[in-house]
Amino acid sequence: MSSYYDVRVITREVENIREYPDIVPLVVPTQNCWRKLIKSEERFLRNQLKETELLHVNFGSIAIDLEDIVSRCAIPMTTYFLGVDASAALTDVEYRTRLKNSKFAAVFVNSEDMKKRLTPHLPPDMPCFVAYCGIPLERFPFKKRFSISDGVVFLQISRLTPKKGIEYTLKAFKRYVGEVDSRARLIIAGDGPLRENLIKLVSSLELSEKINFIGSVGYQQYIELLKNADVFIHPSVTADDGDMEGLPTIICEAMACGMPVISTRHSGIPELIDDRENGFLADEKDVDGLFDCMISLYEADVGSISQNARKKVEERFDHEKTIQILAGYMKDVIDNWDCASSTKKARLL
Template sequence: MPRPDTTPTPSPFDVGPGAGLRVGYVTKMYPRFSETFIVNEIRGLERRGARIEIFSLRAPVDTRFHAALAQVAAPVRYVPRAPRASDAWAALAALHDRLDLRELPAGVLADLLAADPEDAVQALEVATVAHDTGLTHLHAHFGSVATTVARLAAGVLGIGYTFTAHAKDIFHESVDPEDLRVKLAGARAVVTVSDHNVAHLRETFGPAAAGVRRVYNGLDLDEYARATAPRLPGRVCAVGRLVEKKGFTDLVDAVALLAADGSDLHLDLVGTGPQEAELRERVAAAGVAGRVTFHGPLPQDRVRDVVARAAVLAAPCVLGTDGNRDGLPTVLLEAMALGTPVVSTPVTGIPEAVHDGETGLLVPPGDAAALAAALGRVLDDDGLGVRLADGARSLVEAEFDVARTSRRLMEVLRAASSSPAEARSAA
């Protein structure tokens, strides 16, 4: 069956720098409701002329999808999972029909034999498709299983791989430092989403991370134009998975403190996750059930509307007990673009976007009283909200426009897909 034409539609972006670049994007799961940044990134690269094939190692489990997915031209291939060692040998034999694997470097074969059989089989499947479709480079998101598969597949084909490191794949207690070191050292380039992450990786992994560079997640500012509709007085919103690192227990406590102090406010909480039952119980125990709406997961256009109409967005992120933490939440950038004032915490890369008193307010993580005070300041002072929103929009336009961030990533991918020497010289 003929492959669909994936030629990107012309756009206002300076299309052309990506001409000839054919990249396989390796993801653990695509699409994923919470990972809009990957969709934004692929759209930005396609507008610059890159031809992309998406590999998803797991079938999606989300029942709702964002409308922006329809604007991605890249075909998606769901890579079969086969957990037996014998499947790896069968996959290797199938690939041998296309490539002379007698010249496979000994280290690559050793890596395949040492890998989990399921990862090895998926890597060989990716390598087969990449060979047949003429891909020149592989890029993975998150330094976990997607990069494992991309690294193995790239080794088989003799091409380069890169990956984007985020947060859980760096900080969570489950991360194997030696495994991550090998991936950092073997990649032709590594990008991550904040200067904080760059510093952490370089300090932790030394020379293996010397070439890591920061490329922020970008927003399409045509879609996130500054909102003009009236904001709802007293309306606080928060968006994210209902998990410990989001700090939503502190937010519930802050709402209770403000309500007890006579503030007429309401919290719109968008998202779902394992902490939902605990949060509902906390809301009820605090006597603020009438002041909190649990919306569950919403599509991107609905989230945008909730954020645009709110008087303030709260992102009270904390360091999880398992080491997990946010990198730089996309919803913070979205709120800043829309002109909604933000209150957050100085966790990981957040202070690179939220400059206290200039583009938002920062409070200590885990401090519900300080969070309540900051939210109260914004709710009670329209002038402060406008000043913060003005500063935030200016910063987003300067640093987080996807036209800018996709250009920087394109430069990384072009250099990395050319040759190891050129990739190192561009670092």
């Protein structure tokens, strides 16, 4: 985005900052950053907005909390809904009411499915645009997979939370090891609140020697995992509290690396995976369906699936293309805002 605008980033935490040397974020060191910002540091934010032409906020729930402050600064605000803010959060009556009365200059979502779900909760005249989250293709080298044989290595990388569907990965893998490939292995990278429960499930399934929980990984180890594993699995589900994915970027990254991906018909995932053409889809929470996807790899043209996966990401999820689309939408917002000047370079927050 810095290729199009003078951008300043305000955030509450920073990860992998070395991978983005051009960004120097302003970190607000509070445990509950945004609420404290709103209640006791309004002056701070308003000072940051003095020379700003557009405030762009990731997560609609945060944007809702900032709306009153930003409205007094007489600048447009856009927001990007990414998952929980367009799913579980909508079960809260107050949140839905505030959304319905919101005055965002525009709303962005990361899938057509999310747009369909969110639009009824927005003011009828509010612009809502699909802007996919792209990935930097140069960071994810393509390695064509040609076939699947015994000793296959499955990989899931995710937060260990309900919507990631890890328990269904484990149960499908149990059947796969018992009926198809006794030498298969499963690597699960990531951490989260379900870790202990999942480890107990692995033990009860008698899979402790086949499954390796390796915890959180750094960027280089992450790339090596994508490079060396055979099949990526990410069976997203709708959690009991309504929490849903948007369109998981990690699936894009695995496909860019040429990995056959097994996932679910959940949220925006079918906008990325074309079943049996560049990956495999099962229904949510369908262990038998996931198992069928696993054994289908033996009969599939894995080389074509691998190539098609990379091609799909190149065509629709290359970050150079997606950033250009998002920047164009933002330019329209600035140009059509009553107080915005179209004669000077925009500064965004």
